[in-house]
Amino acid sequence: MRPERAVVVGSGGGALTIAAELGLLGLEVVLTDQPRFAGGLIAIEAQRGIRVVFEDEGKETLAPVAHTSDDPEHAIVGAQLVIVSVPAFGHRPLADLLASTLDDGQTVLWVGEGGGSFATVAALRSRRRRPGLALADTNSLPYGGARVEEPGRVRARRKVGGTYLAALPTAKTADLVSQARHFWPWVEAAVNAWESLLLNFNAIDHVATVITNLGRLETTSDALNLWKEGASPGVARVIEAVDGEYVRLREALGLPVKLRYEDFLVAQGLVPSKGASLHATIQASLLATSRFSGGISTLKHRYITEDVPYSLVLASSLANELRVGVPVIDGLIALASAAASVDFRKEGRTLEGWGLAGAGRDGLLAAVDAGWW
Amino acid sequence: MTAVVIGGGPGGLAIAAELCERGHEVYIADVPELSFQLDAIRQQAGIGLDSNWSGDFIRPVTVADSIAAAVANAELVVICVPARFHERFVGEVVPHLRQEATWIFVGEGGGTLVAWPELLKADRSDVLLGETNCLPYMARRAGPGRVLANRKSGGVLLAAMPATRNEQLMAICLSIWPYVEAAETVWETALINYDAIDTVPVAITSAARLESRSGGVLFWGEGATPSVVRLIDAVDSELATLREALGHADRRRYRDFLVAQGLAPDVGDLYAVMRAGSLVRSVRPSGDDAALRDRLALEVAYCLVLASSLGEAIGVATPVIDGHIAIAEAMLAEDFRGLGRTLNRLGLSGLNGSGLVEYVRSGYTAE
Numbered sequence: 173m174r175p176e177r178a179v180v181v182g183s184g185g186g187a188l189t190i191a192a193e194l195g196l197l198g199l200e201v202v203l204t205d206q207p208r209f210a211g212g213l214i215a216i217e218a219q220r221g222i223r224v225v226f227e228d229e230g231k232e233t234l235a236p237v238a239h240t241s242d243d244p245e246h247a248i249v250g251a252q253l254v255i256v257s258v259p260a261f262g263h264r265p266l267a268d269l270l271a272s273t274l275d276d277g278q279t280v281l282w283v284g285e286g287g288g289s290f291a292t293v294a295a296l297r298s299r300r301r302r303p304g305l306a307l308a309d310t311n312s313l314p315y316g317g318a319r320v321e322e323p324g325r326v327r328a329r330r331k332v333g334g335t336y337l338a339a340l341p342t343a344k345t346a347d348l349v350s351q352a353r354h355f356w357p358w359v360e361a362a363v364n365a366w367e368s369l370l371l372n373f374n375a376i377d378h379v380a381t382v383i384t385n386l387g388r389l390e391t392t393s394d395a396l397n398l399w400k401e402g403a404s405p406g407v408a409r410v411i412e413a414v415d416g417e418y419v420r421l422r423e424a425l426g427l428p429v430k431l432r433y434e435d436f437l438v439a440q441g442l443v444p445s446k447g448a449s450l451h452a453t454i455q456a457s458l459l460a461t462s463r464f465s466g467g468i469s470t471l472k473h474r475y476i477t478e479d480v481p482y483s484l485v486l487a488s489s490l491a492n493e494l495r496v497g498v499p500v501i502d503g504l505i506a507l508a509s510a511a512a513s514v515d516f517r518k519e520g521r522t523l524e525g526w527g528l529a530g531a532g533r534d535g536l537l538a539a540v541d542a543g544w545w
Numbered sequence: 546m547t548a549v550v551i552g553g554g555p556g557g558l559a560i561a562a563e564l565c566e567r568g569h570e571v572y573i574a575d576v577p578e579l580s581f582q583l584d585a586i587r588q589q590a591g592i593g594l595d596s597n598w599s600g601d602f603i604r605p606v607t608v609a610d611s612i613a614a615a616v617a618n619a620e621l622v623v624i625c626v627p628a629r630f631h632e633r634f635v636g637e638v639v640p641h642l643r644q645e646a647t648w649i650f651v652g653e654g655g656g657t658l659v660a661w662p663e664l665l666k667a668d669r670s671d672v673l674l675g676e677t678n679c680l681p682y683m684a685r686r687a688g689p690g691r692v693l694a695n696r697k698s699g700g701v702l703l704a705a706m707p708a709t710r711n712e713q714l715m716a717i718c719l720s721i722w723p724y725v726e727a728a729e730t731v732w733e734t735a736l737i738n739y740d741a742i743d744t745v746p747v748a749i750t751s752a753a754r755l756e757s758r759s760g761g762v763l764f765w766g767e768g769a770t771p772s773v774v775r776l777i778d779a780v781d782s783e784l785a786t787l788r789e790a791l792g793h794a795d796r797r798r799y800r801d802f803l804v805a806q807g808l809a810p811d812v813g814d815l816y817a818v819m820r821a822g823s824l825v826r827s828v829r830p831s832g833d834d835a836a837l838r839d840r841l842a843l844e845v846a847y848c849l850v851l852a853s854s855l856g857e858a859i860g861v862a863t864p865v866i867d868g869h870i871a872i873a874e875a876m877l878a879e880d881f882r883g884l885g886r887t888l889n890r891l892g893l894s895g896l897n898g899s900g901l902v903e904y905v906r907s908g909y910t911a912e
Binding site: 380383384385386387388390391401402403404405406407409410412413414468470471499500502503504505506507510511512513 | 746747749750751752753754756757767768769770771772773775776778779834837864865867868869870871872874875876877878
């Protein structure tokens with residue numbers, strides 16, 4: 173049964189595209205974000221909706237939004253379905269904010285890179301609250317290239333696959349996948365929330381490409397095609413090595429590894445088929461058209477400030493717990509930290525921050541199955 | 546003295562020409578597969594030297610018929626070859642060394658760590674063995690049998706293996722290169738490796754440009770951006786920490802050595818020094834896989850891998866060095882840790898910091 177109402181938390185390209193998708197499907201949509209990010213919601217409130225362009229349709233449509241709010245904590249009260257789509261550095265602050273009002277019977281989907289559900293449990297644990305929730309993470313946004321072009325207007329491309337969802341507890345995954353398929357019919361069930369966390373495409377292709385092109389990006393103020401110009405054969409091998417380390421982490425958690433990063437490029441609809449090498453596949457894919465403006469602020473780009481501390485540091489923390497070597501991931505963290513003069517390990521997301529350090533492999537698996545620890 | 550220089554690259558040619566100018570009888574040799582580099586020298590009966598200290602004319606240097614014969618005849622043996630050839634040349638040189646010969650590795654350090662155990666095995670501790678940390682020149686090939694070389698003004702460190710013979714070796718080398726400075730031990734000459742410090746971080750962070758853009762790049766001019774210079778500084782800092790942990794007193798950093806070598810003015814922090822120096826005008830080849838490999842392979846395998854292995858042995862973390870190794874391995878699909886220089890390969894596994902220092906000071910391990 174499809175819900176009639178949803179609260180969408182966030183105000184970036186992902187959240188706006190999700191809100192527009194749901195509005196067009198006839199749901200009553202409330203869009204909310206914290207005051208410091210909520211400036212973009214004014215235009216949406218004024219036009220009573222989001223002007224959205226889905227690239228497969230090629231035309232702009234006004235998707236209805238019932239109302240907007242800059243008070244997420246209260247906007248979610250009574251909502252059966254809450255969808256949160258914010259950058260990973262917003263997971264824990266939002267989870268802490270929502271933890272006081274989340275209540276029995278609510279479903280919270282964290283859409284985008286995984287980890288929001290873990291942050292929610294951690295936030296509830298620290299408040300000593302345990303409402304009966306259904307929590308779930310996706311592994312990545314169901315859209316490619318989602319971006320806010322001007323206030324109240326968003327453009328995005330629907331993916332066709334490669335979107336996985338897992339619930340905390342694991343037993344609720346099937347139910348939540350069927351709910352999510354009302355909006356994104358291609359969503360598949362992940363084995364558990366560790367799998368959706370580790371199928372993190374941005375972590376695999378963002379950091380490696382930026383670090384190995386830092387000397388170029390920092391001196392070019394013009395936007396360039398990051399992967400077309402930057403993913404040379406040697407750089408593609410570094411991307412492949414990061415993917416290989418994520419594969420080892422999945423294997424160490426007993427997750428079946430059938431697909432690699434390159435397969436997911438195909439699954440997401442970014443390229444029709446695999447080429448002779450990962451380098452060839454990337455060059456033939458939509459990644460090759462992706463623009464990047466770095467200049468002197470390259471190391472302040474989300475490809476570094478989000479993907480290093482929130483994805484790679486977490487992977488390294490998991491590797492440490494599982495006693496798996498991830499030298500290339502550790503290397504990228506060390507180089508990014510030294511180049512930016514920021515201790516990304518210290519500020520990043522770790523098992524310790526979630527209260528899961530020392531759980532061991534079995535403890536980690538038990539935690540996601542129980543949906544609590 | 547009678548001297549033989551082994552190595553037909555620009556460094557070897559410059560050293561041979563210098564020795565000749567200092568009045569020595571000089572032979573030059575290389576392995577058979579590279580001896581074509583010496584054909585022009587044979588034809589013109591010497592080496593053409595264009596330098597910042599002397600006129601441009603041919604220095605009489607003789608191409609040796611064989612390494613064995615030349616070594617057997619020489620009071621001074623200089624090896625100036627890439628580190629990956631050190632083991633091979635050690636094998637070719639040791640059996641032929643004259644009694645009380647002097648044998649120096651000139652170029653990047655670490656060669657004596659390979660040579661000394663072989664001298665011990667052959668019961669040849671009479672040989673005066675040593676190494677520098679870098680070439681005493683900025684040198685490049687200027688045509689067949691011809692080299693363009695400028696003497697550095699300092700920053701060239703020299704140590705004997707074992708260090709008990711430092712003074713004796715210094716006396717000989719100062720007569721050739723008056724600007725060499727005494728290092729405490731060969732750990733210093735092995736770890737103060739300018740190429741590893743300033744080349745690897747730039748190559749890693751300009752990887753696609755090196756591989757893809759044809760026609761050459763201003764390697765540092767384009768690649769040494771502010772954040773890349775912070776990486777250079779981080780690698781240097783880890784190497785400095787290793788030196789300090791091994792009890793060495795020289796606290797100079799890469800920045801200071803750039804100034805000391807005469808490659809940059811003393812104008813501020815590392816970034817300012819690098820931008821004001823001559824490195825930013827250096828062009829390196831680019832446009833294929835080899836352009837990347839040639840900047841990374843040796844420095845990673847023979848310096849950074851050794852530094853990482855030392856760090857592990859003495860409990861000093863080297864995350865940025867380890868990061869460069871791991872990324873370079875992935876990028877070039879090579880096992881640099883497997884094929885490179887480690888304490889284990891040098892027969893020094895199991896030693897702690899004081900054991901490692903004792904070894905280079907005395908030539909012997911405690912056991």
